[in-house]
Amino acid sequence: MKIRKIIERIFFFLLVVWAASTITFFIPRISSRNPVRERFGQLARSGGFAPADLEIIIESFNQKFGLDLPLWEQYTNYVGSLARLDLGVSMFQFPKTVGELINESLPWTIGLLVTTTILSFIIGNLMGAIAAWPKAPRWLRNLAMPFVLFMGVPPVLLAIFLLFFIAFRLKFLPLGGAYSIGTVPNLSLEFALDVLKHQILPATAMIFGSVGGWVLSMRGMGITIQGEDYVLFAEHKGLSGFTIFKDYYLRNALLPQVTAFALALGNVVSSGIIIEQLFGLPGIGTLLHNAIKFNDFVVIYGVVLFITIAIAALMVFVELLYPLLDPRIQD
Amino acid sequence: MEPALKINNLQVSYYTDAGRARALDGVNLTLNPGEKLGLVGESGSGKSTMALAMMRMIKPPGRIEGGEVIIGDVNLTTLSEEDMLKARLSRIAYIPQGAMNSLNPVTRIGAQMVDAIKAHDTGMSKKEIIEKSMESLESVDLKREVFKMYPHELSGGMKQRVCIAIGILLEPQVIVADEPTSALDVITQRQVMETIDKVQDKLGAAIILIGHDMGLMAQFVDRVAVMYTGRLMEVSSVKDMFTRPKHPYAVDLIHSLPNLENKGVFKGIPGVAPALLRLPSGCSFHPRCSQAIEICQKDTPPYQEIEDNRFAACHLFQEKA
Numbered sequence: 001m002k003i004r005k006i007i008e009r010i011f012f013f014l015l016v017v018w019a020a021s022t023i024t025f026f027i028p029r030i031s032s033r034n035p036v037r038e039r040f041g042q043l044a045r046s047g048g049f050a051p052a053d054l055e056i057i058i059e060s061f062n063q064k065f066g067l068d069l070p071l072w073e074q075y076t077n078y079v080g081s082l083a084r085l086d087l088g089v090s091m092f093q094f095p096k097t098v099g100e101l102i103n104e105s106l107p108w109t110i111g112l113l114v115t116t117t118i119l120s121f122i123i124g125n126l127m128g129a130i131a132a133w134p135k136a137p138r139w140l141r142n143l144a145m146p147f148v149l150f151m152g153v154p155p156v157l158l159a160i161f162l163l164f165f166i167a168f169r170l171k172f173l174p175l176g177g178a179y180s181i182g183t184v185p186n187l188s189l190e191f192a193l194d195v196l197k198h199q200i201l202p203a204t205a206m207i208f209g210s211v212g213g214w215v216l217s218m219r220g221m222g223i224t225i226q227g228e229d230y231v232l233f234a235e236h237k238g239l240s241g242f243t244i245f246k247d248y249y250l251r252n253a254l255l256p257q258v259t260a261f262a263l264a265l266g267n268v269v270s271s272g273i274i275i276e277q278l279f280g281l282p283g284i285g286t287l288l289h290n291a292i293k294f295n296d297f298v299v300i301y302g303v304v305l306f307i308t309i310a311i312a313a314l315m316v317f318v319e320l321l322y323p324l325l326d327p328r329i330q331d
Numbered sequence: 332m333e334p335a336l337k338i339n340n341l342q343v344s345y346y347t348d349a350g351r352a353r354a355l356d357g358v359n360l361t362l363n364p365g366e367k368l369g370l371v372g373e374s375g376s377g378k379s380t381m382a383l384a385m386m387r388m389i390k391p392p393g394r395i396e397g398g399e400v401i402i403g404d405v406n407l408t409t410l411s412e413e414d415m416l417k418a419r420l421s422r423i424a425y426i427p428q429g430a431m432n433s434l435n436p437v438t439r440i441g442a443q444m445v446d447a448i449k450a451h452d453t454g455m456s457k458k459e460i461i462e463k464s465m466e467s468l469e470s471v472d473l474k475r476e477v478f479k480m481y482p483h484e485l486s487g488g489m490k491q492r493v494c495i496a497i498g499i500l501l502e503p504q505v506i507v508a509d510e511p512t513s514a515l516d517v518i519t520q521r522q523v524m525e526t527i528d529k530v531q532d533k534l535g536a537a538i539i540l541i542g543h544d545m546g547l548m549a550q551f552v553d554r555v556a557v558m559y560t561g562r563l564m565e566v567s568s569v570k571d572m573f574t575r576p577k578h579p580y581a582v583d584l585i586h587s588l589p590n591l592e593n594k595g596v597f598k599g600i601p602g603v604a605p606a607l608l609r610l611p612s613g614c615s616f617h618p619r620c621s622q623a624i625e626i627c628q629k630d631t632p633p634y635q636e637i638e639d640n641r642f643a644a645c646h647l648f649q650e651k652a
Contacts, residue, residue, distance in 0.1 A: 228432060229428075229432040230432060230435045233427050233433040233494070236420070237419065238416045238417060238450050238451060239416075239447065240416060240450060243450065247435070251437055252436065252437060255437075325437070327436075327437060327481045328436060328481070328483045
C-alpha cells in the first residue's frame with residue numbers, strides 16, 4: 001500500500017511537470033512572435049548590420065534553435081530534450097546551456113533565499129508559539145511584536161533602508177554583490193567570510209519581511225491548540241510545562257504550518273527576485289530577470305520549468321512526509 | 332480509619348471585570364479510602380471548579396483563596412509548584428470529561444503513558460515503565476497492543492479506558508472523574524463505569540464522580556453531594572438522598588427526575604440558578620426555595636451534620652444540630 005502510494009504520487013508529479021512544460025511550450029508559440037527576429041530586428045534598427053543579411057542570419061538562427069520546423073516536430077524535440085534533462089542553449093549567453101546557467105545561479109539562491117526561508121520559519125513559528133503560550137514570561141511573549149510590525153513594511157523598502165544606512169552611510173557592510181570585487185571564488189575560510197558578509201543585509205531584509213507572517217499564523221494555531229482537551233489532560237498528568245509545550249502543543253500547532261512552509265519554499269525564487277536584484281546577487285531570480293530583459297526565451301522556459309519542478313517535487317515530498325507527522329492521514 | 336481525602340473550607344474565586352465571583356465557597360468534605368462520592372449540581376454550580384481546585388489547576392483570573400486539600404497526610408495547598416506536579420497522578424488523578432479529545436492525536440498511546448510516568452520520580456527503568464503501562468491497559472480491559480496504537484485508531488469507549496488507564500498508572504489515593512461517560516452511549520457508559528469500579532476496588536482509592544446523570548449516580552456511588560452556587564447543600568448516603576432528601580434544593584432536584592408513574596409530566600425547580608456575581612443575600616437558594624423562612628434572606632446557613640453522616644446547609648435543620 002505504501003509503495004503504491006509513492007508510485008502514484010510520482011506519477012502525478014510527472015503529470016504536473018509534463019502539463020507545465022507543455023503549457024510553457026505552447027503559450028509563446030501561440031503568439032507567433034519570433035524572438036530571434038525581434039532580437040536581430042533590434043540590433044538592425046540600432047545599425048548593427050545590413051538589413052539584406054538580416055533574413056539570412058535570422059534563418060540560420062531559426063534553424064539552429066529548430067524554429068523552422070513544424071510545430072509538432074518542435075514539440076517532440078522539446079519533450080525529447082527535456083526527457084534527457086536538456087533545457088536547451090541560452091540565446092543571449094550563447095553557447096552556455098540553460099542547465100549550466102541554473103547550476104551557476106542555484107547555489108546563491110539556496111544560500112540566501114532557502115536559508116532565510118528556513119530561518120524565518122523556525123524563528124517565526126517558535127515566537128508565535130511562545131506568544132500564544134500563557135505560561136511564558138511576558139517579555140518573551142512580546143518578543144514577536146516588532147516582527148509583526150515589520151510585516152507592514154515591504155522587504156524591498158526595508159532592504160533599501162538597510163542599504164542606505166548600514167552599507168552606504170555607516171559603511172559597516174558591503175553595498176552589494178555576492179563577494180568583493182577582485183576576489184576569485186575559492187574554498188578558503190576568508191572567501192566564505194567575505195560571502196557571508198555580503199549576505200547579512202539581504203538576509204536581514206528577507207527574514208524581517210517574512211517572520212511576522214509565521215508569527216501571526218502560528219499564534220492563531222497556538223491559541224486554538226492550547227484549549228484542546230489533550231493539552232489540559234497533559235497538565236493533569238503532572239507533566240512539566242516544557243514537555244507539554246514541546247510534545248502536545250507545538251507538535252500539533254505546527255502541522256498546518258508545514259504545508260505553508262513547503263509553499264513558501266516553492267515561492268522562494270519569485271519572492272526573492274527583487275532582493276537579488278537590489279543586492280546584485282547572481283541567483284535564479286537575477287537569471288530570470290535578465291532573461292526577461294533580453295527576451296532570452298529559452299532561459300525563461302528553463303527557469304520557469306525548473307521552478308515548477310521544484311514546487312511539484314516539494315509538494316510530493318510534503319505529501320509523503322505528512323503521514324509521518326500526522327498519523328491520522330494515511331491513505 | 333484515616334480519610335483518603337479531606338477538604339477543609341475550600342475557597343475559589345474568579346476575578347472578572349464585573350467583580351469577584353465566588354465559584355467555591357467554603358466546601359468541606361471527607362472521603363474514606365474506597366469510598367465513592369457523586370457530585371451533582373446544575374451547570375455552573377462549581378463541580379468542575381472543585382475538581383480543578385483539588386488538582387490545583389485553577390487558572391487566572393481564578394484563584395484558590397483559602398482552605399486545604401489533604402490527601403493522606405499531604406496538604407496539597409501548601410506544596411511547591413514542582414511538588415504539586417509530582418502529586419498529580421501519583422496522589423490525585425483526574426479522568427477527563429472529553430475523552431474523545433483528551434489524547435494527543437499525533438503520538439502513540441504508549442508514549443502518552445510513558446511520559447506521564449517519567450514525569451514522576453518512580454525510579455523505574457524504561458522496561459518497567461513500559462510493562463507498567465501495558466499492565467495498566469490490561470486492567471481496564473484493553474489489549475496490550477493498544478500501547479502501540481494511535482488515538483484515532485480507538486473507539487470512544489476505548490479512548491476513555493485509556494484515560495482511566497493513565498489515571499491509575501501511579502496508583503493514586505483519590506480519583507476525580509469529571510463526567511467520564513457523558514460522551515458515550517449507554518452500553519459503553521456501563522462498561523466504562525464497571526471498569527472504573529473494578530480498578531478502584533483494586534487500588535482502594537477514593538473516587539469523586541462528577542456528573543448530571545442521577546441514574547448513573549444511583550447505581551454507582553455510596554454518597555451523593557449536591558452542589559449549588561459553589562456551596563455544598565447536602566451530602567448524604569445515596570439511599571437517603573434518593574428516598575428522603577433533606578435540603579429543599581435536594582428535594583426539588585430528586586423530584587425533578589422523570590419517573591414512569593408520572594410520564595410526560597416534568598417537574599422543575601422554579602426560577603434559574605443565580606449568577607455567581609450577584610448572589611442573593613443569606614442562603615443563595617432562598618429565592619427559589621418553597622420552604623424559605625425569614626432568616627434565609629439574612630444569614631448564610633452553616634454547613635453541618637444534621638443526622639448521622641448527613642450534612643446539609645439549611646436553616647430548617649438548624650435546631651437539630
